[in-house]
Amino acid sequence: MRTIPAELAKRYEAEGWWTRDTLGDLLARGLQAAPGTEFRVHSAVRPWTGTFGDVELVARRLAEGLRARGVGPGDAVAFQLPNWMEAAAVFWASAFLGATVVPIVHFYGRKEVGYILESVEPKVFVTAERFGRMEYEPGLCAGVPIVGVVGRDFDDLLGDDPLPGTIAADPAGPALIAFTSGTTRDPKGVVHSHQTLGYETRQLAGLYPPDRDRQLTAAPVGHFIGMVNAFLIPVLDGAPVHLADVWDPGKALGLMMSDGLTVGGGAAYFMTSLLDHPDFTPAHLRYMKYAGLGGAAVPVAVTTRLAELGITVFRSYGSTEHPSITGSMYTAPEAKRLYTDGDALPGVEFRLAGDGEILSRGPDLCLGYTDPDLTGAAFDGDGWYRTGDIGEVDGDGYLTITDRKADVIIRGGENISALEVEEALLAMPGVAEAAVVAAPDVRLGEHAAAFVRMRPGDPAPGIEAMRTHLERAGLARQKWPEELSAVDDFPRTASGKVQKFVLRRDIAAQQT
Incomplete structure (x- = not known):
């Protein structure tokens, strides 16, 4: 530790x-x-x-x-x-x-x-x-x-x-x-x-x-925040627990009307899937008063869409290692709630390193990892945690995440190791090199996008062949890339390293 x-x-x-x-x-x-x-x-x-x-x-x-x-x-x-x-x-x-x-x-x-x-x-x-x-x-x-x-x-x-x-x-x-x-x-x-x-x-x-009413929890309780929201906070507050073992937007909308349950946020996907469902009506908005968003990238298009419907949006930023670094109260000025990830929460300190990486420490920071090498690489002797995320701070101390230094995709609140997926792709016949990056996703915040460079003379696989291969490899389905592109070569640094930020930028530009 x-x-x-x-x-x-x-x-x-x-x-x-x-x-x-x-x-x-x-x-x-x-x-x-x-x-x-x-x-x-x-x-x-x-x-x-x-x-x-x-x-x-x-x-x-x-x-x-x-x-x-x-x-x-x-x-x-x-x-x-x-x-x-x-x-x-x-x-x-x-x-x-x-x-x-x-x-x-x-x-x-x-x-x-x-x-x-x-x-x-x-x-x-x-x-x-x-x-x-x-x-x-x-x-x-x-x-x-x-x-x-x-x-x-x-x-x-x-x-x-x-x-x-x-x-x-x-x-x-x-x-x-x-x-x-x-x-x-x-x-x-x-x-x-x-x-x-x-x-x-x-x-x-x-x-x-305080008036969040009876909330429905569908985030997996096997996940850190889902477990805290389902099994700890309600007990401290004496609030009812309502669990769903699968996320079904139609069922959630039905429970709003039949049982008066509310949905109060989580990853942006939970809110957008409700709004986009054919059963959604303006009557459901009375059960969607608040949207506390976090756990994945929060597109401004989502926060402004929710606000235009009269939903009070507030964002937060953290990780399993340091769960609540910054956050906005639901009473904060709207611009701060919609466009930033909040300011430092009580007891928490954060600062930016020279390259913009966010360093944090606080009473809710973990003890470390089960792997001592990972612990040694992520924490320093003064108690600071290297988050792997890049951010900017405005004059009022509010943080906005602008990029990710760590090679990880956050899909609907679940972390996906790009390296793990790349290694699985490299086992496909004919694949000489693979790169996996985060692509913007209006429902999930991000999803995995894969790029492969093939050996000379070998045809590029289709996305269905890729999925079949990953399933046989035992890779969890949420980690499968949802886009697959073949490239002649990758953008590289002078040392030959793939410039993933270029790939992410190009994908984002294609979606605008």
């Missing part, structure tokens, strides 16, 4: 940003305060309706069952589940035990899941028998001591009685390992403590408007 300067740690504790609470403590208090709060899963395959108290009982029985099997503080508990009740039960049970939870996005493929399980060596892995393209593969978790499969034997893990209270753990110790794709070929394991994750939860909750 990275070294946190002593003066920073003292400051965070003195300001109350870091406390002695574990996640288990925070959850136990919140659940005790509002046991009758509604918890509902809107699903075609596994619907569920109950209360916080009902879910807590399952979580505490699971915690007791795992405790009896030797699971406790410091042990890793991994789960790969859709937005189901059982995902909340696993997360809450892990928190009560003081264990380290490892959420895995439910649409990750066998390559990513296998790497994650091998990296963290969890004591427990909970997954689903089948959901969409996800299917339980016993061989992937052969080395995990305790495995539970929802829809098959998950209930066998439950103890007869619920675990009382919480098991003590070090608040500064690991509470969560969130895997995210980046510039490396394998997902990066980002480690957060009880303190960093607890502060992030309180800080993010503070950005939300």
Whole structure:
């Protein structure tokens, strides 16, 4: 883990940003305060309706069952589940035990899941028998001591009685390992403590408007922010939880009218897919009062479109490593909310390096990576994190992201490693060189676009042949490029390196 300067740690504790609470403590208090709060899963395959108290009982029985099997503080508990009740039960049970939870996005493929399980060596892995393209593969978790499969034997893990209270753990110790794709070929394991994750939860909750009403959460709970929004913030606020295990804009519009649910933002795609759906009517706007956008590139065309419909838009900027660096309050001046990514949030500091790269630090900055080499490269001795993003700051201290130094595409809030996709493309017959970059996408913010240089005499593949190849390679579908172009050569630096910024610029110019 990275070294946190002593003066920073003292400051965070003195300001109350870091406390002695574990996640288990925070959850136990919140659940005790509002046991009758509604918890509902809107699903075609596994619907569920109950209360916080009902879910807590399952979580505490699971915690007791795992405790009896030797699971406790410091042990890793991994789960790969859709937005189901059982995902909340696993997360809450892990928190009560003081264990380290490892959420895995439910649409990750066998390559990513296998790497994650091998990296963290969890004591427990909970997954689903089948959901969409996800299917339980016993061989992937052969080395995990305790495995539970929802829809098959998950209930066998439950103890007869619920675990009382919480098991003590070090608040500064690991509470969560969130895997995210980046510039490396394998997902990066980002480690957060009880303190960093607890502060992030309180800080993010503070950005939300008080009249946001009953929100529908469709972002995957296997993703860092989806999990915080679904399983932590509502408990702290005593707010109902409504989950959808697939994002269906038509279903979401229907739930607005039938159940009075709201959709309050996330990646820009969630909002634009509602507006573009044939079932959308002006009557739905009463359930779309706010749009807190982040997690992916936020086109100005989207923010202005939403504002013209009377929706209050506010943007934020962060990453799994440092979840909330900047953000605008919903009460900020409209120009700041629409055209910038906000100013520094409480406790957070950021500055620009000589090349414009954003450096940040704050109480919600992670402890580091599971890979010490990545930790050493991303953090310095003074506590600053190199984000890999380029930005500009206006006279009022508001930040705007202008480019990305890191070689990563953010599609609908999900990170895609360009290197990983390029290596898969290079295994195609006849491909001599490949480059993958981010292309603007009006729905998703960005998508992957691939360029290939073929060996002399070899024909360029079509996009369907590329997709077939990537599927056989086990690459998750959201990582597949949505554009494919063959080039005679790439724009290069004097040293021969591909100038990806030129490729990105050319693609953007073609779409204007």
